[in-house]
Amino acid sequence: MSYPFQITSPEAYHQAVQKSIQDPEAFWAEIASTFLWKKRWDKVLDWNFTEPKIEWFKGGTLNITENCIDRHLGQSGNKPAIIWESNDPDEHHRVLTYRDLYNKVVQFANVLKNNGVKKGDRVCLYMGMVPELAIATLACARIGAVHSVIFGGFSAQSIADRLQDAQAGFIVTCDGAFRGNKEIPLKSVIDDALVQCKFVQRVIVLTRTRTPISMLKGRDVWWEDEIKKVETMGNPDCPAEEMNAEDPLFILYTSGSTGKPKGVVHTIGGYMVYTTYSFVNVFQYQPGDVHFCTADIGWITGHSYIVYGPLCAGATTLIFEGVPTWPDAGRFWDVVDKFKVNILYTAPTAIRSLMGFGNDPLIGKDLSSLKVLGSVGEPINEEAWHWFNEKIGKKNCPIVDTWWQTETGGIMISNLAGITASKPSFATLPLPGIQPILVDENGKEIEGNDVSGNLCIKFPWPGILRTTYGDHERCRVNYFATYENLYFTGDGCYRDGDGNYRITGRVDDVLNVSGHRIGTAEVENAINMHAGVVESAVVGYPHDIKGQGIYAFVIFENTHDDEKLTKLDIIQTVSRVIGAIAKPDKIQFVTGLPKTRSGKIMRRILRKIAEDELGSLGDTSTLLDPDVVADIISGKL
Numbered sequence: 001m002s003y004p005f006q007i008t009s010p011e012a013y014h015q016a017v018q019k020s021i022q023d024p025e026a027f028w029a030e031i032a033s034t035f036l037w038k039k040r041w042d043k044v045l046d047w048n049f050t051e052p053k054i055e056w057f058k059g060g061t062l063n064i065t066e067n068c069i070d071r072h073l074g075q076s077g078n079k080p081a082i083i084w085e086s087n088d089p090d091e092h093h094r095v096l097t098y099r100d101l102y103n104k105v106v107q108f109a110n111v112l113k114n115n116g117v118k119k120g121d122r123v124c125l126y127m128g129m130v131p132e133l134a135i136a137t138l139a140c141a142r143i144g145a146v147h148s149v150i151f152g153g154f155s156a157q158s159i160a161d162r163l164q165d166a167q168a169g170f171i172v173t174c175d176g177a178f179r180g181n182k183e184i185p186l187k188s189v190i191d192d193a194l195v196q197c198k199f200v201q202r203v204i205v206l207t208r209t210r211t212p213i214s215m216l217k218g219r220d221v222w223w224e225d226e227i228k229k230v231e232t233m234g235n236p237d238c239p240a241e242e243m244n245a246e247d248p249l250f251i252l253y254t255s256g257s258t259g260k261p262k263g264v265v266h267t268i269g270g271y272m273v274y275t276t277y278s279f280v281n282v283f284q285y286q287p288g289d290v291h292f293c294t295a296d297i298g299w300i301t302g303h304s305y306i307v308y309g310p311l312c313a314g315a316t317t318l319i320f321e322g323v324p325t326w327p328d329a330g331r332f333w334d335v336v337d338k339f340k341v342n343i344l345y346t347a348p349t350a351i352r353s354l355m356g357f358g359n360d361p362l363i364g365k366d367l368s369s370l371k372v373l374g375s376v377g378e379p380i381n382e383e384a385w386h387w388f389n390e391k392i393g394k395k396n397c398p399i400v401d402t403w404w405q406t407e408t409g410g411i412m413i414s415n416l417a418g419i420t421a422s423k424p425s426f427a428t429l430p431l432p433g434i435q436p437i438l439v440d441e442n443g444k445e446i447e448g449n450d451v452s453g454n455l456c457i458k459f460p461w462p463g464i465l466r467t468t469y470g471d472h473e474r475c476r477v478n479y480f481a482t483y484e485n486l487y488f489t490g491d492g493c494y495r496d497g498d499g500n501y502r503i504t505g506r507v508d509d510v511l512n513v514s515g516h517r518i519g520t521a522e523v524e525n526a527i528n529m530h531a532g533v534v535e536s537a538v539v540g541y542p543h544d545i546k547g548q549g550i551y552a553f554v555i556f557e558n559t560h561d562d563e564k565l566t567k568l569d570i571i572q573t574v575s576r577v578i579g580a581i582a583k584p585d586k587i588q589f590v591t592g593l594p595k596t597r598s599g600k601i602m603r604r605i606l607r608k609i610a611e612d613e614l615g616s617l618g619d620t621s622t623l624l625d626p627d628v629v630a631d632i633i634s635g636k637l
């Protein structure tokens with residue numbers, strides 16, 4: 001498969017940008033025409049950012065799995081679609097060709113149907129990084145069910161919240177998952193979540209760790225048994241459901257600055273076009289390349305650049321079950337060497353952590369297959385960039401620093417590998433079709449170069465979120481109400497003299513810990529649930545490996561126990577309420593928090609204290625009790 005929309009020169013990039021601004025509809029229609037539609041659209045784009053209403057390829061019908069799988073069967077049926085590497089280096093890897101993938105997706109789509117799943121139903125997927133997760137994802141899409149993948153690190157309470165919000169009646173999970181030297185008891189976590197979710201009718205359980213689990217009669221069934229049933233039916237086909245371009249494809253929960261995580265909704269047609277277009281152009285994928293994205297499918301990066309983008313492009317995508325540091329810190333390089341990986345897409349936090357192990361883990365690893373390196377999830381510091389470039393890419397592989405968000409569906413600002421220039425710690429230039437703008441606090445555009453501001457996007461692109469599940473108003477308020485007629489990203493940004501963009505981090509109360517988005521309000525809420533906690537305030541602070549660490553200031557009322565144990569208890573509560581990924585790195589007990597006279601916590605001051613920037617605390621005289629600041633500083637961890 002070759003890609004008519006692949007940009008192969010800097011001139012072609014600039015032309016595409018021009019065209020995408022002058023006539024966005026014609027620009028995207030031409031790209032969308034290269035996909036398989038059951039019925040062509042009537043209208044390319046209908047939109048306003050006030051409601052917001054965004055509809056791409058309106059009236060068009062399709063099934064994304066025909067684009068991900070069926071259309072490759074003719075020429076590429078025997079080509080590897082998925083390569084799977086186990087957590088255990090001694091377990092045999094698996095390769096699924098496009099034909100195999102087709103068979104398995106169709107089979108599992110029938111399993112879903114047999115278990116009562118219908119078009120439009122929400123199906124929660126809580127699994128480890130096994131090929132069956134991709135299969136289940138695609139099987140949902142095949143029959144028009146809406147998947148909601150939940151990352152394996154979230155707690156029972158988080159799962160219950162998400163199940164309730166989406167009213168998901170079906171779950172696909174595993175008995176357990178292997179991650180490094182740990183075993184994660186997925187089914188047992190699901191069982192705890194379901195105590196609160198009686199509306200769940202069916203749990204389909206894949207065997208992976210074969211750890212003992214409870215199987216509730218009438219509710220829980222084994223994946224393997226259900227597949228057998230389909231096989232005894234003579235393996236019927238499963239025609240791809242005809243879906244509207246604007247039908248939802250999935251819900252993915254993500255943290256914001258307030259309240260519980262919200263369910264970002266992506267729809268089928270636009271998401272498909274945008275992820276494929278960005279995949280091919282950013283990574284400059286060439287037929288036959290092996291693409292290794294190290295993210296978990298539980299995050300947007302895995303959705304877009306392990307599953308949908310690569311498969312729509314007929315690529316070979318590698319799924320790795322394990323972690324970069326187990327059995328040792330050379331594991332990524334073993335995987336690259338073993339499968340002759342051409343494109344490696346990972347996160348700065350992983351790079352920094354591996355950098356810390358020095359050069360020994362690289363000895364004897366052949367990385368010469370690598371052509372393109374990618375980074376995502378958080379700003380990449382120059383030191384990590386240079387290490388990645390020199391030690392991994394041997395100065396021979398362009399690095400794409402890709403800025404985007406769960407809400408944007410795909411990569412928005414990035415250089416195109418080997419086509420447009422990279423610049424360390426800069427995401428560089430917008431993709432064609434993306435119109436970024438910087439604004440000041442009042443929403444006034446900041447023009448020119450060598451300027452900083454809040455990053456917004458002024459025109460829709462096909463991959464933009466359409467709503468937040470069950471609460472459209474929340475979507476409007478969160479993204480479209482801060483600045484009139486603009487999509488607000490929540491990120492601060494600098495534009496250099498050449499027009500390159502550098503993302504400087506969130507300007508709202510969202511933390512980015514190891515590339516994972518966590519709302520400070522969410523963590524505070526969890527801490528406040530701990531018995532004895534009166535009040536808390538959470539801020540981020542610079543962390544060498546994680547990028548940001550979580551610093552919690554806590555007012556605690558009785559200390560019958562020693563402080564150390566109480567802190568461990570609080571961490572335990574946060575793990576229960578949200579999941580291990582939200583555990584505070586530092587907890588400081590304080591007697592008061594800096595508040596304004598109206599009772600609002602002055603986080604700015606706490607942030608400065610946590611960042612050790614005591615010289616720039618600013619004016620504290622307007623605080624209700626200015627003395628509290630000195631107290632907090634004296635107890636700083």
Ligand code: WTA
Binds near residue numbers: 378427505517
């Ligand atoms: C941050 C992940 C700097 C940013 C795909 C954004 C980045 C948030 C970069 C979205 C990058 C992502 N450089 N910062 N290349 N990529 N971010 O939704 O703050 O998990 O708003 O999506 O990560 O995180 P999310």
